[in-house]
Amino acid sequence: MTIQAYAIDVKNLTKRFGDKLVVDHFDVKVPKGKIYGFLGPNGSGKTTTLRMICGLLTPDEGEGTALGLDIRTEALEIKKRIGYMTQKFSFWEDLTIRENLEFVATVYGLDHKKQRVDEALTKLNLATRQKQLAGSLSGGWKQRLALAACILHDPQLLLLDEPTAGVDPKARREFWDEIHKLAANGLTVLVSTHYMDEAERCHAIIYMSYGKLVTQGSVQDVIQGAGLYTWVVQGENLMSLAATLEKLDAVKTVAPFGDSLHVSGTDADSLKAALTPYFDNPAYDWHQESPSFEDVFIRYMADAEDNFLAKKEAG
Amino acid sequence: MFFSFRRSAAVLVKEFIQLRRDTVTLRMIIMIPVIQLLLFGYALNTDPKHLPTAVLSYDNSPTAHTVIAGLKNTEYFSIEQDIHSEQQGQDLLRRGEVLFVVTIPAGFERDMIRGQSPDLLIEADGSDPVAAAGALSAANGMLQRILNQELTGPLAKLQQSPPAFKILTHRLYNPEGFTRYNIVPGLVAIILTMTGIMMTALAMTRERERGTMENLLAMPISPLEVMMGKITPYVLIGFFQSALIIIAASLLFGVPIIGSLWLFFAALSIFIVCNMALGFTISAAAKNQTQALQLSIMILLPSILLSGFMFPFLGMPIWAQYLGNLIPATHFIIISRGILLKGSTFIDIWPHLWPLLVFMVAITCIAILRYRRTLD
Ligand SMILES: Nc1ncnc2c1ncn2[C@@H]1O[C@H](COP(=O)(O)OP(=O)(O)O)[C@@H](O)[C@H]1O
């Protein structure tokens, strides 16, 4: 195998279900040892993309490599070297934690099976529950089991599909600490998520919408690249103000954050001009802020929806 | 394709653990054979006609021809071949190609005219007593009457001097005509079809329905390995159930076991693999467990109705026999009745063993080809 800078390098990935184009000529490049966040609204094709990368779905078009191996022809070799955590819990609920891990260890043909399983149990704090049936675990513990099982064979690449959906903040935190520890040892991670704080913990993010790449890069790059300008307003009766502001052409998104509203637009001057009439109102307190990642995220979501509606009307 | 015993064994162990925790299924595995055995232990009554018969005639007289025509006219006997030796008749009976051998002794007409009441021998395959019973009583009654009508001219006086000849019936293999004897080997086939196909089909669709299939597919394990691991526990269960039925049958009903049990279990293995592979194929076609069950029943029903389990196979219409021949259970029922009740040997069962082998190989190939390696 030649030395590869990218753990994942795929081009033009395309997948149709029936006549529905779910992934549309999509490129992904993830450098080795990095954690990449995979973002996008529900149904945008993230799961489908991850499945194509690990050989669970055959792409209709496009090609590329995972860990330097061709995703079309070397799926079996890829499977040996990657860990894939499915969106829906997919371990056997009528097996205990230990039995699940032992099954995985045997299938991957690991040496010192018992020892490896013991280590994995200790590392993820599962040792005391090892005899519990997987089906009786709560969401957070299930995620831990799934993570333990997909890193058991020391994969070089992890594909995690919404690994922390429905998990409490403490467990999420621990989960991410673990991911960072793994990445520090050279593991590459591509993780799909809906959480902003998780996206901000990634080296870079990839934003996908309706099967297409919208933007990618570090969180800072993405925020700057969005070309978004945000005004923050505090005061009384913000909801009725929000309703009024949303109607303005220069305003792209209005999002409540606690006792304030974030009002964003793509053109600084016209946004300011549009908002000026409201600056003098003593009930409100205005100031400009650099947009948060969440503002950007909301804007991309809104854009995607507009595009989708426009396409629907056209078609 | 690659195969590793270790990976296959991992699936097998997993399957056993899951089965051990599934108490409902475990109970069914034991209860279904026992309950069915008791239920079907009672005779099923049917009155089949046109049963294949061979005639061994040592007398070429008009009277002998009249007798044969008379047998035909009862509609119970379908005279398919003339044979020339007793050995030939015995072979046909043992292979199940005919249900009756009618022997007309030498000098039949002459002895009749002399008033010596010659014997007309009808040997019946008693291992299918339902089929034999109706035909034999028809032979007794109808023949007498037909002869009375046909005997004219110089033979007319014989009408008065009873009896012109005697019909000797001779049941082979199952002299008492016990239906339950016949039911037991058939029941093994039906129970194995039922549990084999359904359990395998469900075991696979369950993985898909619960989402664990995605995980299994993401692991480096080949279809053959998954299939072997999944099937083996159910093969063992199949052996267990068969042994249970045979032991229960011999204890409860005193069913004799005449042939070689080794030969029986060898044929059994082939039959079990046929069913498992069928179940596996069904699971590839079914989207969920409900569909898998429906498809299993679609195979199960003809296996019960057209295999000779319920109705004597040779008494069925020809088109139904053609269909029945495409069902593994049909062949296995003939094989197991042959071995257990008649002591058939390998040579005797071969005509039904090779279709099973062909079926096994074909359906296993289909099962492996149809196994989806991706989620597409
Ligand atoms: N097996 C499938 N058959 C048909 N449609 C599918 C299948 N899998 C996914 N889809 C559709 O493809 C779209 C993208 O799904 P998915 O990749 O799961 O998105 P995401 O993970 O970003 O939420 C959805 O509209 C979904 O309904």
Ligand SMILES: [Mg+2]
């Ligand atoms: Mg998804």
